[in-house]
Amino acid sequence: MSMTTQYADVEPSREQVDAINGPVVLEFGAPWCSICMGTQDAIGAAMNDHPAVRHIKIEDGRGRPLGRSFRVKLWPTLVFMRDGAEVGRLVRPGSAGQIREALAQLQSPPGAV
Template sequence: MTRDYAATEPAREEVDALDGPTLLEFGASWCGHCIAAQPLLERTLGLHPQVRHIKIEDGRGRPLGRSYRVKLWPTLVFLRDGEEVARLVRPTDSGAIAEALGQIDPQT
């Protein structure tokens, strides 16, 4: 699990070209909802070590978040081979995260 938000985001074209399962997490280090979601993410991502976790600091004018129409934090976008398969906004339980991870990483 990635612990820190990346200040520099990848280009949308790079994300679209990723192979395999990827979780994009949009948020901010000071966001209360984002902080509350971290233990849930840690618990569920630990069961999916092959899932790439990209944690992106989002905000006004950030092109990657806008390209995914992110409006609230955290927004979790679950990708398989660069294609969106599932999305969770402000998750409050690990079951929903586990279910979405299962959609992109069915080998567990």
């Protein structure tokens, strides 16, 4: 799977997100956020190198419970999950390399060094 370019029409519940099997990246942000827009090329480049990782873009903001459940405070925030458990997070990632490194760790078997 490659990068998702559109925000989800319907925000999934925390229970739905926690039930996802395999590696997934949740990207919290907003379509009008200039910092979010500025990181899209880096996120896309990194995601293209990891086609087995599911990418879900979630519009965040006031009254959005999923972002609150993950304690998202700044955008974009990338939450890296494996089998329903958070294994890492990047807040306002600075480069595709930083995102690739987190994706590589996400795809490593649990307990691998």
